[in-house]
Amino acid sequence: xxxxxxxxxHGIQLLTNALGVVEAERFIALLNRERFDYTxxxxxxxxxxxxxxxxxxxxxxxxQTEIKAD
Numbered sequence: 001x002x003x004x005x006x007x008x009x010h011g012i013q014l015l016t017n018a019l020g021v022v023e024a025e026r027f028i029a030l031l032n033r034e035r036f037d038y039t040x041x042x043x044x045x046x047x048x049x050x051x052x053x054x055x056x057x058x059x060x061x062x063x064q065t066e067i068k069a070d
Contacts (some may be wrong), residue, residue: 002010015024030036045055 012024015027018024025038049057
C-alpha cells in the first residue's frame, strides 16, 4: 500500500504529464478554490450511461477529431 505522500507525488506527476506544468497547477488551484466532491460528481455525471456507451461516445469523438485533422 502506498503512503499518502507517494500517492500525492504520483498524482502530481500524472497531472503534469497529461496537462503540462501550468495547466496542472491551474487544475489544482481550481480544486482548492471551490468545494468539489469528485465522488459525488462522478456518481451524478453520467447516471444513465454504461461503460460501453461512454466508450462508444469516446470512439465517435475520436473519429470526428481524426476526420477534422485530415
